[in-house]
Amino acid sequence: MTHDQDDLFAPDVIADPYRYFGQLRETDPLHWNARSQLWIVTRYDDLIWLVRHHELFSSAVIGSDQRPPYPPIDPEDRGLFDEVRHFRSDQLVEQDRPHHTVMRGAVHEYFTPTAMEEWRPFVRAAVGELLDAVQPTGWMDVLQALAAPLPVRIITRMMGVPNEDREYLRELADKLLYINRGEPYRMKPLMEGIRAMIAYVEPRVATRAAHPEDDFISVLAGAEQAGIFTRHQVLVNTALLLFAGHETTMNLICNGTLALLRHPDQWAALCADPEGLARLATEECLRYDPPVKSTQRIAVADVERHGKLIKRGDRIRWFMAAANRDPRAFSDPDRFDLSRSPNPHVSFGSGIHYCLGATLARVEGQEVFRALAERFPKMRLASEDLEYQPSIQFRSLKSLPVTWT
């Protein structure tokens, strides 16, 4: 490799994280990255151990991380950056026990597998509408035509947003995506998006507190009345739910479609039985090229592992992208194989913070892959020139043009 060994943003590491982090997994499973000043965890067993020991590793990372943003931002935007951190530290995913248990308890029931299954017809119809719009043209950018709008439609509907506001919310959702971008000016659109979302949600929270309905804002408003969420936490978690379920699902759709098209035998198998294979296909897409490559913890005690000492206060990044390809956990891990079962990938994390939206994301993935296989068995890539956003956390394609004529 020609780049600095520890440059997590080097173009070849962004383009292919599997080689670099796979190498670390085999040679130095608990790696100290001096440049970014953090530990890197890549083995499946270590990852499970780390995330299930929430008493040793705190999730309150963004609030306590004093490092300057990377990639760098416009210097005059430091104030905006601090504001963003202030918002994000009130997210559910940043909370530790005991508070996390109570907060999650307040919202968990809304997202149970049984409850999310009821959204399947709505998801199916939304996928159908989006594909109807592009079918006659013979091509689409999967990202713009399907992967970006679909999750926003679903989440805004869950929030109880009226149809006429959907386009506005989609604009705001697009601004929230700047959380994960590399552009130096990104704090401006991001903060604009967050502020506008909060302004949009605030009066609705008040209305729902007085007149609850069966939407997600009512659930949060109820949790505020029960003293579990502060008003600020209600606003932040509503606003950022639009983000939590957006980029992640977008990446599942794009990365999954790409994996399917790059493995013609697997694509043919799915096209032969779209309904029957959609579930297994979605799990294998999640494992093979996970939407979230890595996330963080911070040690709250000194801990020894692999003969090394993780010190209290040290930051740790755990890579599901590497753990999902660990040969100790998966046979023939670099093979994309729709028949893999069981498939205990860690793409939704594990332990107490296991993704709240996992079933919803699964339903969206299943409906998308099923519909694509049913409608466009001749689908193929329209370009091999694919680029990823320069993020250490998300595995996000910048576009994915395909054609089926």
Place this chain on the structure above:
Amino acid sequence: MDAPRITVDHTRCVGNAQCVTLAPAVFRHNEAVQSEVVDPSAAPLELILKAARFCPTSAIRVESASGAVLFPAS
């Protein structure tokens, strides 16, 4: 009433702790922070079914003493 039969599929359980939080007398985490059934009769059936429904990965299966599947539905 006879105790229900409860099983936890460890290829699915991710240690999300919904079951051990809702029905701590029935479920407990093992060393690997996965759920194990300690006493299927230690909570009302309703609560056990709630725990199964709250499991984010549908790892918990509940059958009546006579073997009828109570969760998951179909």
